[in-house]
Amino acid sequence: MSTRKLLSTTHFHPIPLIVRNSIQLVQNCTTPPNPPFIPKGPSVLATTLIKSYFEKGLIREARTLFDEMPERDVVAWTAMIAGYTSCNNRTHAWMVFCEMMNEELDPNAFTISSVLKACKGMKCLPYGRLVHGLAIKHGLDGFIYVDNALMDMYATCCVSMDDACMVFRGIHLKNEVSWTTLIAGYTHRDDGYGGLRVFRKMLLEEVELNPFSFSIAVRACTSIGSHTFGEQLHAAVTKHGFESNLPVMNSILDMYCRCSCFSEANRYFYEMNQRDLITWNTLIAGYERSNPTESLYVFSMMESEGFSPNCFTFTSIMAACATLAFLNCGQQIHGRIIRRGLDGNLALSNALIDMYSKCGNIADSHQVFGGMSHRDLVSWTAMMIGYGTHGYGEEAVELFDKMVRSDIRPDRVVFMAILSACSHAGLVDEGLRYFKLMVGDYNISPDQEIYGCVVDLLGRAGKVEEAYELIESMPFKPDECVWGPFLGACKAHRFPNLGKLAAHRILDLRPNMAGTYVMLSNIYAADGKWGEFARLRKLMKRMGNKKETGRSWVEVGNHVYSFVVGDEVGSKIEGIYQVLENLIGHMKESGYVPDLDCLVYDLEDGT
DNA sequence: GTAGGGTTAG
DSSP: OHHHHHHHTTTGGOOOOOHHHHHHHHHHHOEEEEETOOOOOHHHHHHHHHHHHHTTTOOOHHHHHHHHOSSEEEEHHHHHHHHHHHHHHEEEHHHHHHHHHHHTTOOOOOHHHHHHHHHHHTTTHHHHHHHHHHHHTTOOOOOOHHHHHHHHHHHSSSSSSHHHHHHHHHOOOOHHHHHHHHHHHHHHTTOOHHHHHHHHHHHHOOOOHHHHHHHHHHHHHHHOOHHHHHHHHHHHHHTOOOTHHHHHHHHHHHHHTTTHHHHHHHHHHHHHOOOOEEEHHHHHHHHHOHHHHHHHHHHHHHHHHHHOHHHHHHHHHHHHHHHHTOOOHHHHHHHHHHHHTTTTTTHHHHHHHHHHHHHHHHHHHHHHHTSSSOOOOHHHHHHHHHHHHTTOOOHHHHHHHHHHHOOOOHHHHHHHHHHHHHHHHHHHHHHHHHHHHHHHTTTOOOOOHHHHHHHHHHTTTHHHHHHHHHHOOSSSSSOHHHHHHHHHHHHHHOOOHHHHHHHHHHHHTTTHHHHHHHHHHHHHHTTTTTHHHHHHHHHHHHHOOOOOOOOEEETTTHHHHOOOOOOOOOGTTTHHHHHHHHHHHHHTTTTTOOOOOHHHHHHHTTT
């Protein structure tokens, strides 16, 4: 498009001032600058501006400018597709691509690789295949960027890696990106062995290694939990001179954390010559999974070193508060999240629902859930688990039905949540209905854990024989996920013979579980079999097997008080026994009769 | 003037 044509619309000018000024600048240049000045056409200027708008997140401005361009070439269209994709707006990227096709413009390799990235982001295989067809039609397959993007799309959208591998095999001159994309494809679907196989082939074929190939290979080691392979790669990273590359260092740190090698992780962290926010987040997330108190300590260190937490940091911290039941701390961080305007983040909101629920504040979980503009499967599951653990079975059932009406397909975890909620609220028929729905309508085959939930549902309600019939009908050998709740039901509802059977099945599978011995000995005691009771307790002593002591803690003011049975916590927290007495009073009024038999036996054991 | 692979959360 000529400058004259553009300027002819000056009176009702649709082009933004900045472009007009640039054009003016070009026009006013009487002496060409040195080096020789090549005036750019308006389409070039507008395209550059579109790209920079997207880089700044100014999506609407980019679109307005694009709509006002009198002539739009393939580069401008591609800039729009790539821009929308980079701002996670893949649907619009796809719509722009369709619009471009309708205008019968020929895409180039840039267009195809950009739109494939959008298909990958949408996890939409039919669109991806359509673009693959168009690439062939326009003779663009064979361009390395297109082939690599096709691999990436197939690796992300397909159930298997077959299509991605087929594209990979067809690439005549593979580059480093082709190899890394294939390794990432395997690794991101949790097939670390597949990823490492490709990496090994890459070594054998003497393809040049770069930091990208190392960080994804380290991630593959992490996904299989092999710190042995991880350490070998760590040595290889040093040998290749990439030990100062931050993303590589971060993936090594993550590997040590996820393989539970915390002394190595800690040493590595302190030896790192540079750290970024991801480094800190990796260590915080690593500790959150195994030692939440330490993760809070690392968080305070991070802040004292001047790093500002982001959504990732806060999500880990919320999970730590949830595990530790630190309501005060969680509330303070929630305040900071709101002040920072991060409360719209989906993962963070999900973590908040979980934190409030685990800290006993289900009303605030509900408030966070209700205030979310967008919810995913995790949001619904977290809320349902919260209702379940607080005994709100009816609310959990309502939520499940609402979720299905919102077109969200329940998965195995949601069914576990609803079954557990029904179980704790005594909603046996409802629970069984969901079990049938899961198998019949959603085609989810029940596994050990699901069977465990249904056994628990029946067992808690006293339907111990029905639970046993279900176990007998299982198509595979039940494990401790099934026998565990069954044993609990036998003890609670006094079915000593079935209880003994369950306990022996668990001991066959896990001979060192002290809790099972305690349960079994209590069943014998309740049945008056004192000889068996004494034999088991002696056996436990000989084995040096001790049940882990149950510990409780309560947050008062800024302190967390932790105690076991018999601790004189009352002297530390004034009024705690008064609260306990009030609670016991309420429980008695509600008709609760404590199981004093078991209490005596447990005290004897000191647990 | 437009396109690629790697590290952190749920």
